[in-house]
Amino acid sequence: MTRLDIHLDKRDRQVDLASMLAERVRQGEVRAVARLITLLERWEQEGRDTLRLLEGQGESSRAAIIGVTGYPGAGKSTIIDQLVTAYRRLGQRVGVLAVDMTSPFTGGALLGDRIRMQQHALDPGVFIRSLATRGHHGGLASVTGEAVSVLEAAGYDVILVETVGVGQGELEIATVAPTVVAVVAPGLGDEVQAMKAGLLEVAQIIVVNRGDHPEADRTLRELREWHRTVLKITATTGQGIPELIAAIAEQQRLRDLEAAPTRAAP
Amino acid sequence: MTVATVPLRILIGKVGLDGHDRGVKLIARALRDAGMEVIYTGLHQSPEQIVNTAIQEDVDAIGLSILSGAHNTLFRRVLELLSEQGAEDIVVFGGGIIPNEDVPALKEAGVKALFGPGTPLDDIVRFVKELRTSR
Known part of the structure; x- marks a missing residue:
C-alpha cells in the first residue's frame, strides 16, 4: 500500500463511521445524539462529517x-x-x-x-x-x-x-x-x-x-x-x-x- | 482547540435518600477549579436518573456521594444500568461514609475509587485528571 492508499483507506473508514453515527442519530438513539454533540464540541472531523450527512438529508x-x-x-x-x-x-x-x-x-x-x-x-x-x-x-x-x-x-x-x-x-x-x-x-x-x-x-x-x-x-x-x-x-x-x-x-x-x-x- | 485541552466532563451528584450535600458541593467546586466541566445534578437522584443524565451529557465519569448507608445497593445499581445501556466506559467513583469492609467488594463490582472522610481534595482532583490518560 502506498501512503496515499493508506490515507484514502483511513478516509473511507471515517466516512463509514460518520454514516453509521448519522443513522443512529436519525433513529433518535440517545447515546449517538450525545456523542455527536461531544464530537462537534471537540471540532473532530467525524463530527463534522456526520453533521454534513444529516444536514444533507434535504427534508426541512x-x-x-x-x-x-x-x-x-x-x-x-x-x-x-x-x-x-x-x-x-x-x-x-x-x-x-x-x-x-x-x-x-x-x-x-x-x-x-x-x-x-x-x-x-x-x-x-x-x-x-x-x-x-x-x-x-x-x-x-x-x-x-x-x-x-x-x-x-x-x-x-x-x-x-x-x-x-x-x-x-x-x-x-x-x-x-x-x-x-x-x-x-x-x-x-x-x-x-x-x-x-x-x-x-x-x-x-x-x-x-x-x-x-x-x-x-x-x-x-x-x-x-x-x-x-x-x-x-x-x-x-x-x-x-x-x-x-x-x-x-x-x-x-x-x-x-x-x-x-x-x-x-x- | 486541540484534544489535549478538551475539558473532562464529570457528573457529580447524590443518589438516594440523603440530603447532606456539603461534601459533594466541595468536590464539584474543586473539580471545576481544576478545569473540568462539572454537571451537578443535585440531591435525591435515583440511579436511573443518574445514568440517563450521564448518557445525555456524555460524561467521562460519574462521582457519587453517599452518606446514607445504601452504598452497596446504589453503586451496584448504577453500574448495572450503565452496562445495560452499553456505557461501561463511563468511570464510576464515589465518596461518603463507606465502611472499609465494603470497599473491596464495591471495587470488585466496578467502582474505580472510593474516597472516605478526610481525603485531601487534591487526591480526588488528581484521580479524576488521570482518567484522561487511562480512558
Missing part, C-alpha cells in the same frame, strides 16, 4: 426552536422545566440545550441548569444537554447552532435553548432561535434599563417572572410601554405557562405567514 425540519435568555437568576431554568412539562403534555418530543459559563481563569465550568429539570431525566421523550461556553462570547457555546441541528435530525419537535445569564451584550441567541423569550424579574433595574439597547430588542416575548412579587405588576406595566408582548408568570407554580405557550405559538404562526410567498394583488 419542522422543529420549533425557542431561545430563553435573561438576567442571571431570573428563572430561565425553572421556566424551561415548566415548558418541557407543558410541551410533553401536548405530545411533543423536547430537546433542551442549557449553556453555562466556562471560567476564563481555570477553564472549568459548573453546569447546574439541569438541577431544575431533573424530573424529566426518566422521560425518553426529553433530551437535556448542558454546554459550557469554552471561551465563546455572546451568551452561547460555539457548538450551540450545530447541537440544535443534531437535535432536529434526531426528531425532536421542540428545542429549547437556554443562554448563560446575560446582560446587554450577549445576543447571539437571536441567530440560533427564531423565537426568543427574555426573562426578567421584578425589582431589577428601572424603566431606563429597558430603554437601553440589548435584550429586549432581540426578544419577541418578554416574561416577567415571579409574578407573585409585589413589584411584578409595576414591572409589567413599565415594560409594556416598550414591548408588544409582555407576560407575567410564576415559574415555580406554573402560573402563566399556558399563556406563554400560546404566545410562542402565535409568534411562530406570524413568522410562518411572513415567510410564505405573498400572492400578487388582484
